[in-house]
Amino acid sequence: MVTKVHMEALSPTMEEGQLVRWLKSEGDEISNGDVIAEIETDKATMELVARGDGVLRKIFLGEGGTAAVGEVIAVIAGADEDISDVAGASGGGAAAPEEGGAGEGDVEGDEAEDEAEPQQESEEKPARTGKAEPKKQEAAPTAPPEEAQRSSSGRVKASPVARRLADDAGIDIERVQGSGPGGRVVKRDVEEARERGVAAPGVAAPGGPEYEDVSISQMRKAIAKRLVTSIGPVPTFYLTIDVDMGRVLDARRSVNAMLEEEGSKVSINDFVLKAAAAALRRHPECNAHWHDGFVRRYNTVHLGVAVAIEDGLITPIVRNAETKGIARISQEVRELAGRARDRKLQPDEYTGATFSVSNLGMFGIHEFTAIINPPEAGILAIGGVEETPVVVDGEVVVRPRMRVTMSCDHRVIDGAQGSRYLQTLKRMLEEPAAILV
Amino acid sequence: MAVMTYREALNQALSEEMERDPDVFLMGEEVAEYDGAYKVSKGLLDQFGADRVVDSPISELGFTGLGVGAAMAGLRPVIEFMTFNFAFLAIDQVINSAAKMYYMSAGQFPMPIVFRGPTGAALQLSAQHSQACETYYTHAPGCKVVTPGTPADAKGLLKAAIRDDDPVAFMEGELLYNLKGEVPDDDDFVIPLGVADLKREGSDISIITHGKMIHMALQAAAKLEKEGIQADVLDLRTIRPLDVDAILDTVAKTNRVVYVEEGWPYAGTGAQIVSLIQEEAFDHLDAPVLRVTQADVPMPYAKNLEALAKPSVDRVLDACNRVLYR
Numbered sequence: 001m002v003t004k005v006h007m008e009a010l011s012p013t014m015e016e017g018q019l020v021r022w023l024k025s026e027g028d029e030i031s032n033g034d035v036i037a038e039i040e041t042d043k044a045t046m047e048l049v050a051r052g053d054g055v056l057r058k059i060f061l062g063e064g065g066t067a068a069v070g071e072v073i074a075v076i077a078g079a080d081e082d083i084s085d086v087a088g089a090s091g092g093g094a095a096a097p098e099e100g101g102a103g104e105g106d107v108e109g110d111e112a113e114d115e116a117e118p119q120q121e122s123e124e125k126p127a128r129t130g131k132a133e134p135k136k137q138e139a140a141p142t143a144p145p146e147e148a149q150r151s152s153s154g155r156v157k158a159s160p161v162a163r164r165l166a167d168d169a170g171i172d173i174e175r176v177q178g179s180g181p182g183g184r185v186v187k188r189d190v191e192e193a194r195e196r197g198v199a200a201p202g203v204a205a206p207g208g209p210e211y212e213d214v215s216i217s218q219m220r221k222a223i224a225k226r227l228v229t230s231i232g233p234v235p236t237f238y239l240t241i242d243v244d245m246g247r248v249l250d251a252r253r254s255v256n257a258m259l260e261e262e263g264s265k266v267s268i269n270d271f272v273l274k275a276a277a278a279a280l281r282r283h284p285e286c287n288a289h290w291h292d293g294f295v296r297r298y299n300t301v302h303l304g305v306a307v308a309i310e311d312g313l314i315t316p317i318v319r320n321a322e323t324k325g326i327a328r329i330s331q332e333v334r335e336l337a338g339r340a341r342d343r344k345l346q347p348d349e350y351t352g353a354t355f356s357v358s359n360l361g362m363f364g365i366h367e368f369t370a371i372i373n374p375p376e377a378g379i380l381a382i383g384g385v386e387e388t389p390v391v392v393d394g395e396v397v398v399r400p401r402m403r404v405t406m407s408c409d410h411r412v413i414d415g416a417q418g419s420r421y422l423q424t425l426k427r428m429l430e431e432p433a434a435i436l437v
Numbered sequence: 438m439a440v441m442t443y444r445e446a447l448n449q450a451l452s453e454e455m456e457r458d459p460d461v462f463l464m465g466e467e468v469a470e471y472d473g474a475y476k477v478s479k480g481l482l483d484q485f486g487a488d489r490v491v492d493s494p495i496s497e498l499g500f501t502g503l504g505v506g507a508a509m510a511g512l513r514p515v516i517e518f519m520t521f522n523f524a525f526l527a528i529d530q531v532i533n534s535a536a537k538m539y540y541m542s543a544g545q546f547p548m549p550i551v552f553r554g555p556t557g558a559a560l561q562l563s564a565q566h567s568q569a570c571e572t573y574y575t576h577a578p579g580c581k582v583v584t585p586g587t588p589a590d591a592k593g594l595l596k597a598a599i600r601d602d603d604p605v606a607f608m609e610g611e612l613l614y615n616l617k618g619e620v621p622d623d624d625d626f627v628i629p630l631g632v633a634d635l636k637r638e639g640s641d642i643s644i645i646t647h648g649k650m651i652h653m654a655l656q657a658a659a660k661l662e663k664e665g666i667q668a669d670v671l672d673l674r675t676i677r678p679l680d681v682d683a684i685l686d687t688v689a690k691t692n693r694v695v696y697v698e699e700g701w702p703y704a705g706t707g708a709q710i711v712s713l714i715q716e717e718a719f720d721h722l723d724a725p726v727l728r729v730t731q732a733d734v735p736m737p738y739a740k741n742l743e744a745l746a747k748p749s750v751d752r753v754l755d756a757c758n759r760v761l762y763r
Contacts, residue, residue, distance in 0.1 A: 159723040161692045180724070180762050187692055187723040 002083055003052025005074035007067040010039055010046040010174070012347050016068045017041050018218055019061050028056045030076050033183035037073075042222035043314070043350075044343040047175050049183070055079045058086070158185035165190045170344050219312040229374065234290075235410040238369050241422045243429045245385045245400045251432045259327060268402075269359045270330040272382055275428040276357050277301040277321035277329075278435045283421040287354050289375035290412050296375075304353030304373065307337045314340050315373065317353045361385060367403040377412035380425075381405040402429075438619040446588035446620050447477045447553075447609065450595035451515065453624050455485050458513060461599055464491040464500055465517030465554075474519045475555065475614050501527035501552070505534045508550040508604075515599060518554030521570040521608060527552075528573060535604040536579030551598045553607035555614075556584070557649055557699045561743060564735035569700035571648075574606040575677045575709070581605045581630055582677045584648035588618035590674055593628030601630060610649035633680035635687070639667030642757055643687040645710060646697040647673040650748060654697050657753035666761065676706050684710065685718050692723035695756045697748055702730040727756040 007017050020038040024030060030050045037048040054076045061073035075086045156174050158166070162185045166173040169190065176193045178185035248271045256265040280287040280301045288297040301322045304315035316336035318329055339345050355377075358370040361384030370381035381404070388401040404425065408418040428434045441449070455461045462485075463478055469492040472479040482490040493500035497518065504514040518524040524531070531552055538548045558567035574582045581603055585591040591609065598605040620626070636651055637658050644654040651672045658668035669687045673680060688694055694714060696707040707728040714726055732746040 159692075160720050161723045164720040186762060 001052060001054070001077070002081060002086060003054065003076040004072045004086060005036065005048070005050070005076060007039070007069050007071045007073050008048060009069045010048070011041040011043045012351070013222070014041040014069060016066055016218070018066045019063055019073070020045055021063050022059060024056045026056055026059055030054055030056050033178055035177050040218050042218040043347070047177070049177060050076060052076050054081070057083050156185060157182060159187065161187050162190045169194045170339055172344065172346060234372055234374060236372055236407050237410055237415065238405055238407055239415070239418045239422055240367065240403060240405040241426055243402045243404055243426045245402045245429060247432055248429050249400055255326060264327065264331065266326050266330040268385060269382065270326050270333065271429065271432065272359065273303060273305065273318065273321065273329050273333070273357055274326045275425055275435055276355070276380055277303050279421055279424040279428055280355055281322045282424055283417065285417050286378050286413050286421045288377045288412050289354065290377055290409055291375060295412050298354040302352055302354045304356035304376070305333055305336070306356060306358035307340045309341050314345065314350050315353060315356055316340050316345055316350050355379070357382060361402070367405055369405050370407055372407050372409055377409040378418070379407050381407065439622055440617055441588055441620050442614065443588045443591050443616045443618070444475060444477055444614040446592035447595055448479055450592045451478065451481060452484060454596055454599040455481070455489060460511065461513045461515065462489040462491065463515045463517060464493055464504060466493055466495055466519050468492060468517050473517065475611070478517070497523055497527035498530060501530040502534065504550055505530050505538070505548070508535070508548050509538065509546045513549045513599060515551045515553060518552060520566065520611065521554050521556040522566045522568055524552065524554065524570070531574065531580065531604065531606065532577045536577045539603065540579060547602040548604045549602045551605050551607050553595070554609060555611035556608040557610055558736055558747060559611040561738060561740055563738040567736035569698070569731065571608055571676060572700055572705055575706060579604065580677070581675065582608065583630060583675050584608045585674065586610070586613065586648050586651040586672055588616060589620045590628060590634070592620050593626050594630065594674060596627045597630050600627065605630070608648065613649055628674070631675045631678040631680055633683035634672045634674055635669060635683070636672045637668065637670035639669045639691070641666045641668065641691055642693045642695065642761055643669040643671060643691045644695050644697060644753065644757070645671045645673065645684060645687065647676055647706070648699060650697045650699050653748060653750055653753060656750045657757060660750070660754060661757060666757070668757070679713070681713065681717070684713060688714055688718040689721045692721055693760045694726040695729060695753065695760055696726060697729045697753055699748065700731055701733055702728055703733060705730055724760045724762065727760050729753050729756050
């Protein structure tokens with residue numbers, strides 16, 4: 001049977017994927033469930049799994065190349081099976097009474113759903129090899145939407161214990177190849193995956209030349225797309241406030257003294273996160289999403305925490321942050337950030353924040369503005385704590401000061417509302433006991 | 438340890454408990470003069486006299502009801518059914534009287550009565566006399582159900598059943614009576630009801646079973662071992678009440694379960710065990726739980742068909758392989 005290998009939607013928001021590397025070559029025997037390629041999505045590097053048995057007859061998408069979700073990137077078929085329908089239907093020749101393979105699926109019409117679509121790249125050679133080769137739009141027949149869905153929407157079959165072990169080990173079950181019936185992921189598969197470690201994304205090593213060209217990653221594209229949609233259609237304004245951090249530094253010292261036995265400690269940013277969440281609970285108008293036609297105010301705070309990772313950033317979420325203590329927040333952030341750097345976050349760990357915080361203080365940044373991640377309505381940009389001369393009671397004294405800038409979606413938050421939120425935040429940081437009230 | 442047959446172990450248990458407690462008496466068809474249809478009560482008439490070892494007429498409902506009344510009056514009857522296949526006639530007294538009496542009398546009448554006899558198929562006894570009757574009794578709250586598979590378990594569990602203040606259906610195996618095994622010499626050797634026994638330890642798969650089927654499970658486990666598979670064989674011993682912890686422990690250990698029972702699949706004991714496992718140990722399962730049971734047909738008389746209808750070592754192995762994804 002001829003099985004087309006599609007670019008599958010390997011993350012909830014993925015629209016196209018970049019082929020990191022093929023794990024099988026043309027001519028290799030393939031069994032249903034084999035991992036045949038690594039695909040970089042907008043979030044992570046994922047494994048692409050074969051959906052049929054046979055021989056990997058033809059590869060259409062070279063390493064480094066990009067294809068839209070649903071696009072056919074290879075063909076699996078019997079060793080002698082005729083794959084001309086898929087591999088050679090065009091290139092100026094053979095078929096093509098239906099000019100240009102145009103009409104969305106008329107072409108493959110009669111055959112079973114798995115049957116071939118005409119594919120422009122023909123025998124000459126695997127087209128679209130090499131990194132920078134531009135994608136030929138006309139050469140990419142988009143699969144009918146339901147077909148793309150079928151290949152990607154299917155819940156991964158996994159035994160309950162396999163799911164639990166994968167959860168415990170922080171392994172994305174979708175990246176584990178199943179050896180059970182029908183490709184079911186079973187315990188031994190997860191154990192093997194845990195032993196060999198989940199494949200790290202293949203990134204080119206830096207060389208010696210004067211400069212290096214790095215292709216645009218999917219995450220980079222996603223960031224650009226998000227931020228453009230933000231700065232464009234989101235009418236943002238900024239509010240900045242100075243906070244005296246003396247009491248936070250005191251509080252942090254005593255908290256860390258208490259935590260010393262456990263071998264853990266909290267950072268200034270953990271206090272900021274705690275205060276930001278506590279203050280949001282008092283200002284639900286700022287803890288909200290903009291939707292077309294309505295504003296959704298949240299009663300709990302899912303706090304997105306921006307984490308820099310190689311080649312981008314991601315905002316894992318501290319759920320129900322207003323209910324958690326500083327030590328817990330600190331521990332969760334550390335754990336999430338660690339897995340973010342390893343690209344092991346589950347999609348539900350970075351989607352659904354109600355408000356976000358970004359801190360660049362550790363880079364010596366005094367103040368900055370952060371860009372809202374829609375549909376959230378606000379984000380705090382936290383600068384570093386700096387010794388600063390300030391006037392207190394008519395005297396110039398040196399105080400540890402921190403500058404906080406809030407970006408507000410004016411569709412949701414008005415100036416006075418945002419200002420009141422920042423006042424509350426400032427009070428909580430300048431008098432940490434206020435968090436308890 | 439003394440080596441003795443399952444039959445002798447039961448006989449010892451009866452004898453010791455009748456010695457220990459003068460309220461205990463045995464009644465049933467041919468239990469006295471004939472020493473019992475399967476010679477379980479051999480010598481008891483001579484030892485305890487006709488008042489305590491009572492031959493009944495062929496009237497299951499009658500003498501079972503008599504036993505229930507005796508229990509209400511404070512005695513501790515042991516009612517022998519020549520086989521549980523004959524006890525359908527008496528099930529009204531077992532379920533409607535014995536199992537409910539303590540409840541319906543608001544605790545005024547404890548029901549320390551044992552109904553015992555062989556259950557299950559022997560060889561070519563055909564549809565009416567080849568039934569594993571356990572689930573008829575496990576279904577009703579108020580009745581404990583015990584199915585010993587070895588001489589030691591037969592003795593220890595029968596002694597516990599006789600000492601128990603609730604009705605106990607004590608279901609033996611016709612093909613087990615000649616089985617020899619070691620039995621502790623202790624005349625106070627009592628195995629508590631509701632405690633399972635791990636008959637064999639492994640780590641790769643759990644075969645859960647009870648009664649006569651434990652031997653089939655052990656044979657299958659021995660064959661699996663030759664292929665490098667180590668099986669836990671858990672003998673439930675008591676199928677009501679269940680040893681839930683033992684079941685969950687073995688599931689947590691191996692993540693894979695085959696349940697073997699002699700009776701029919703439909704609403705069989707296995708259905709109860711599978712329900713328990715999926716409710717309480719879902720996150721430990723690596724494969725669906727499979728059951729090996731009698732085929733869902735009345736037992737055929739023809740020898741070849743009977744063999745096909747019964748659970749077999751091969752069928753247990755096949756189920757194990759499927760659960761192991763082999």
